[in-house]
Amino acid sequence: MSGSVTSVGIWDAQATCTNGSLLAAVDEIIFLKETHAFPMSSAAGRRMEGVLRAAMSRLMEELLSLRVWDGSQLEGRSGLRFALDRFSVSMTATRSLSSPALAFLTSGSMASTVRASTGEFSFNTVDELYASGGSQLPAGPDVLLDGKFPDELDLICPGSLAVLHEISLRVIRAGYTKELLQTFTNAPCDVLDRFLSILQVGCSLETYEAVNYENAEWWTAEDMIRRWILATKLVAKALVSMQMQLHAQSNGAFDRFKEDYLMAIAKRSTFILLRFADGFTSTDSPEKLVYVLEMYEVLRGAVPSLVLVFSGQLKDLVARQVEVVVAKLARALKVMAGGLVTIVRTGVSSASATTKGGVGTGVHPLTRYTMAYVELLAPHRGALDLILASTSGGAEGASSFEGLVSELIASLEPNLEELSALRGAEGGGMRHLFLANNTSFVLEHAAGLVRGDDEWAVRWEGRVVQHMAGYVEASWSPVVACLEAAAGTAKILARFNSTLEKVCSGHARCKVPDPALREALRKAVSDKVVSVYEAYLLKYPKLQKSARYTAECLAGLLSELFEGEDGDQ
Secondary structure, three states, rough: OOOOOOOOOEEEEOOOOHHHHHHHHHHHHHHHHHHHHOOOOHHHHHHHHHHHHHHHHHHHHHHHHHHOOOOOHHHHOOOOHHHHHHHHHOOOHHOOOOOOHHHHOOHHHHHHHHHOOEOOOHHHHHHHHHHHOHHHOOOOOOOOOOOOOOOOOOEEEHHHHHHHHHHHHHHHHOOOOHHHHHHHOOOOOOOHHHHHHHOOOOOHHHHHHHHHHHHOOOOHHHHHHHHHHHHHHHHHHHHHHHHHHHHOOHHHEEEEEOOHEEEEEEHHHHHHHHHHHHHOOOOHHHHHHHHHHHHHHHHHHHHHHHHOOOOHHHHHHHHHHHHHHHHHHHHHHHHHHHHHHHHHHHOOOHHHOOOOOOOOOOOOOOHHHHHHHHHHHHHHHHHHHHHHHHOOOOOOOOOHHHHHHHHHHHHHHHHHHHHHHHHHHOOOHHHHHHHHHHHHHHHHHHHOOOOHHHHHHHHHHHHHHHHHHHHHHHHHHHHHHHOOOOOHHHHHHHHHHHHHHHHHHHHOOOOOOHHHHHHHHEEEEEEEHHHHHHEEEEEEEOOOOOOOOHHHHHHHOOOOOOOOOOOOO
């Protein structure tokens, strides 16, 4: 055998031996080592050891070029390519969804009405925050998660098993098992590499960090985390299936190494995913709260099953790393929750100084913003209960999801009072209508989510009734007062018509978005005005012929109230 090993391969891509003479040469030098053909201290012995190292290096290269795992089945319409297409489509589709909360968060009116910012975050970016849609998302790109993958797919390339046996057998005979274990850390895995490509990072931990920060410049936080979630779920499921399939095979000499081999490729993939997640642990912007919360849940849910692939000290190491990242995410999330409370508490301060001509009577953007966040966070209440109860700092007074919702609503209340006061010049009626709208909106969206919910709901329902009554009294009593004169004259009726039409004209432009509240207000106004008007005409029948409205016509006029555009201002 020559003093160096040729670079020509022993096995081809189909795991077929194409260079038997080279393999025979490797066997020959191993035989010389086993039989102690030359003293190790001699020149021939040293030369033999050098050739043996070269032969083992060749076998390690063969291992790295061997295709053990077959990811080609993941292509096609039912596989990874289709999943990624669905991923891209769903990312686009979420930005055009419509729901009461999404309609607010994706509208441009927020920027012109409220400027509540804390450093990097402002309401101007809330459309990006809510584009994920939370529970409003369409079916995600997880077709591989819910379909046949991975249980019914054969992920192992059958021909590779014989090669793994041949390589392992020779490595054991030569005493190079330590070098083989080191080689496993760089062994490729077509299946896992395809899933990690969702992140658009390489499988090397060295290249990962640079690529990650480069992508961060043009990916949104949502893009990055959605990709990470999909990749993490797929990698976790794939590893469990790969382990089952590898253990089901009889691999000859490779059986001695298959656990170490699988753990090596699993460690690389797991640490890439963990380092990616760790990049979000320094985030404190409330606009990323929902995204990072989803990452936290996946890390607690999917990764523990992935940890089961490991054993011994490596299992302990991976478990500790997962715990560290989970704890760091929890601390960051509590800071974000505290920042959200601060935004709601201070959200109106600059708006009060910049808003001209008062505010509308509809549901205010700050109210919609607050309750939209409550709606987004509600599906994650279990995770938030753990986070808020177990970490320090962040949302003061909030030790649970219900506590956080209560804190947000408590921070919203004084802002609504301040905003309602901006209607002062137009009378108390508009102030009551504004508060009725916003109180009703909070009640509708927070029911069942607030600490002490039954008592809270009764209290807020009472507020809605109180503001409805205050609105009717302040806005419509002056109309009714026109008919309380002792005499029945055409002049009094004309004054009533003028006052009525002025009030109707202004209040028809007001908007009450909640159908139930709108009908209740219309009935309350009609009960107050129509009954008095009808009694007045009955008392003075001579005016009935000249009256502009019958009682029925007046009721119809009042039924058109609160359909206008004076709403979210």
